[in-house]
Amino acid sequence: xxxxxxxxxxxxxxxxxxxxxxxxxxxxEQSAVGDENLTALAQQILEATRRSDIRAASVxxxxxxxxxxxxxxxxxxxxPTMDLLSGRLWLLQNHEAVVSVVETLMQQGxxxxxxLDFLASLPAEYxxxxxxxxxxxxxxNASIHQLRDLGFSDRNLTQxxxxxxxxxxxxxxxxxxMFTKLKSLFTKSDAMKVAVTCPEVFSxxxxxxxxxFDYAFFTMCYTQPQIVQSGVLACPLHKLQDRHAFLSRAxxxxxxxxxxxxxxxxxxxxxxxxxxxDADFASEFGGLSEEEYSSFLAxxxxxxxxxxxxxDGTDRDSDTDSDLDSSDSDSDxxxxx
Numbered sequence: 001x002x003x004x005x006x007x008x009x010x011x012x013x014x015x016x017x018x019x020x021x022x023x024x025x026x027x028x029e030q031s032a033v034g035d036e037n038l039t040a041l042a043q044q045i046l047e048a049t050r051r052s053d054i055r056a057a058s059v060x061x062x063x064x065x066x067x068x069x070x071x072x073x074x075x076x077x078x079x080p081t082m083d084l085l086s087g088r089l090w091l092l093q094n095h096e097a098v099v100s101v102v103e104t105l106m107q108q109g110x111x112x113x114x115x116l117d118f119l120a121s122l123p124a125e126y127x128x129x130x131x132x133x134x135x136x137x138x139x140x141n142a143s144i145h146q147l148r149d150l151g152f153s154d155r156n157l158t159q160x161x162x163x164x165x166x167x168x169x170x171x172x173x174x175x176x177x178m179f180t181k182l183k184s185l186f187t188k189s190d191a192m193k194v195a196v197t198c199p200e201v202f203s204x205x206x207x208x209x210x211x212x213f214d215y216a217f218f219t220m221c222y223t224q225p226q227i228v229q230s231g232v233l234a235c236p237l238h239k240l241q242d243r244h245a246f247l248s249r250a251x252x253x254x255x256x257x258x259x260x261x262x263x264x265x266x267x268x269x270x271x272x273x274x275x276x277x278d279a280d281f282a283s284e285f286g287g288l289s290e291e292e293y294s295s296f297l298a299x300x301x302x303x304x305x306x307x308x309x310x311x312d313g314t315d316r317d318s319d320t321d322s323d324l325d326s327s328d329s330d331s332d333x334x335x336x337x
Contacts, residue, residue: 221265
């Protein structure tokens with residue numbers, strides 16, 4: 001993601017989703033901001049932006065004033081709006097596109113804060129202006145329409161976009177494909193829960209998602225409902241494997257044969273294994289400090305390197321044997337001629 005923060009324009013801005021009263025708060029702030037104050041705010045934004053990009057010197061204050069006016073009138077709160085614009089020259093240079101994105105998301109039922117978070121999380125291709133911001137409105141509308149067709153309710157959509165705004169930039173083909181694949185592992189309602197709680201499934205490869213599922217289901221023997229509740233599909237596979245290895249070696253994880261009855265699985269809840277911080281995880285299982293657990297992770301990294309080297313060596317030996325067999329076959333064939 002492309003993002004530059006201003007150190008002296010804001011304190012705590014994009015710290016979470018806004019409350020339902022944000023629209024009225026934004027409009028109240030806007031009505032209290034006169035032209036003189038808007039000019040002062042615009043100057044602050046330009047000063048912050050010039051420190052990170054000298055090209056901002058070519059932007060006239062009135063351009064930023066007009067952009068602020070439109071965003072405040074749309075209901076965007078003042079401080080998060082200033083944080084968004086400060087240091088982001090590509091937004092200052094695309095007044096119409098920025099306002100269009102905000103208005104589009106609000107027309108679809110999202111809050112102004114969600115719209116600001118969406119703009120703040122734009123990938124580098126937009127920040128570097130390799131792709132035009134003007135394209136985003138069409139992409140967003142198509143994505144929302146596709147997700148609703150797939151069965152996402154307004155509440156599902158709100159939860160999904162608040163958690164991961166960039167999911168709206170994925171193609172409709174990806175939305176449809178990934179959700180169909182999720183339904184091959186879970187019921188439709190559970191697939192919906194997974195998509196909302198683990199929006200990473202729309203951006204990471206299906207191979208990666210499937211490997212995480214297989215490890216949790218077949219190797220660790222957790223049930224599908226437990227996998228849904230845990231959020232494990234957003235967890236890196238190496239992290240899951242490391243925590244599983246730690247629990248097994250410390251005697252806190254035993255192999256189970258049946259997954260149907262939760263009472264037959266005495267192991268720690270998968271949700272805790274996935275969500276706990278390193279400090280809480282190490283303290284809960286073994287009474288270790290975070291530093292001691294970090295030493296274990298370093299050892300696991302060495303183990304993985306050794307395993308990868310062994311696999312590479314096996315592959316090379318296999319290739320050599322194959323080449324020798326091929327050479328012998330060619331020699332026999334020549335002798336026969």
